[in-house]
Amino acid sequence: MLISKDDRLSFEKSKPGRRGVTLPRERFCSADPLQTVPKHLLRQSPLLFPEMSESDIIRHFINLSRKNFSVDTHFYPLGSCTMKYNPKVNEWAAHQEKFTALHPLQSEETTQGILEILYEMEEGLKEITGMDRFTMQPAAGAHGELTGMMLVHAYHASRGDKARRKVLVPDSSHGTNPASAALLDFHVVEVASDAHGCVDLKDLERHLDEQVACLMLTNPNTLGLFEKNILEIARLVHEKGGLLYYDGANLNPLLGLARPGDMGFDIIHVNLHKTFSTPHGGGGPGSGPVGVKKHLIPFLPAPLVEKAKEGYRWAKGDPRSIGRVKLFHGNIGVIIRAYTYLKVLGREGLLKVSEAAILNANYLKEKLKPYFQVAINGPCMHEFVLSLKSCGAQGVHAGDVGKRLLDFGFHAPTVHFPMVVPEALMIEPTETESKETLDLFVEAMKQIAHEIETDPENVRQAPFTLPVRRPNDVLAARKPILSYRDMVREKALAAEVAA
């Protein structure tokens, strides 16, 4: 048995009194906390943690990792997430002790190296995106969006333009866009897509007025289509006094080809964990630098790095700055990885990244077209969307195809998104996959298409080969157990009911 049959959570493996580590007494127990810590800061009850031995913990997590799908083990065509391979040289760089032993409160003289990297990374992002200045603080994409919305708010407020409470988003936008705007109490208004899957200019004009603070846009959009009318869109929004925000989640096909700054965007976030190959999701953390055009620089979070005669230093913040959005200077380890990626590839390398990402997506789309309906026909950028709408008669949903793909050793594409496409399967192969991998994926999809016709039940019941098959996601959403405390409480409740 290669994979452990023991499916219990670490919470459920707890045994009272088990310990993984013994702390050195002289270092941790020499001072009596009752003497040194003010009474109101002392815990009233012991920490509630599962109790496990070191071998319990190691086995638990190693076995979990063996059940995992990751970019290191499988093709991972999760649309809009850019699950490209994460080069190991990035890890080598970030693990250099000269970086890992740094402390953010060290003086500028002793941190010239990391300041130079932050400065150079910003220069790189400026050149790639056509923006004038970046903050490296935001910890992820959605955090970047929130920072962007704070900048929008600060900009209009500084001009006394208080009526601007509306943020427009296309109906195909990433869900984080309206969520980020709503967090700042903006009123979110949806703009319809036209028959080609792009922003409907007529509908946009209908919503544009003096109350619009900003239009948030992804380009290429979540259907993998380049918004060809972007210059016209920018003109319309700017004419009404609104700003244009670029959601950088789909930046991967633009490197060296087109720049959001040239399209007229005022603010942009970049996902280093997508386009710039740093680890993703649970393997993160992420990093979401935010760039702006000149007129918004004063509002950027402070401090920013500047290059002076005597070396690099932290610039004095502008009084109009929105302040810090994160402790210290951002997820530095992630920025070092992205910087390494930039330096390894260089200008020509980055251009090839985007060209190959576009080529791979179009290759897959054309190969899959005979077997599945493509949401919008024609050339795509880095990703495309299939619709399983026609499989309704067989009772097969997009999510079922995703589950069945796991049996073939492929991570599921993004399913049921974007919402403008019924039964959407959103596929982004990225540039790091070979033709052989893409061909194997096509073969798997071909077989699944055949199964949908001949044996739909097989697709509905999949996966068959994984240690966990179909988790009860409804129960998980209705009664989430997110911590050891939740589980202990749930158990006590169950015992009470039983008694």
Place this chain on the structure above:
Amino acid sequence: MDFPENLRYTKTHEWIAVQGNKGKVGVTSYAQQEISDVVFVELPKKDQAVQQAKTAAVVESVKAAFDIYAPMSGKVTNTNKALEANPGLINQSPYGDGWLFEIELANAGEVNALMTAQQYRDTVQQAPKH
């Protein structure tokens, strides 16, 4: 699929049972099937004013969150508290225990803009499945 004759329906798949100047609101059996298993419901507050065809509540499933629009304008007089503990009632009984809220109608004439059971049945049967 069942669409009771005594209710009036919206294009956005809500129903309203009008009685005098009161109305009881829920989502249709077609809507609950499209939404799939409901995991969370955000109801309006008591005394809150709602406007016809404007968002009044949010229903979430594992798939997505769906805005629920008020079929008619008015003031919220009561909400279905049972949904907090058991949002699945919307799936089990969309016209019964799964009701969402009650309103005191501001303009009884608004009912004329709503569909009858027969009209709604026709729209749903034409609608593309998604």
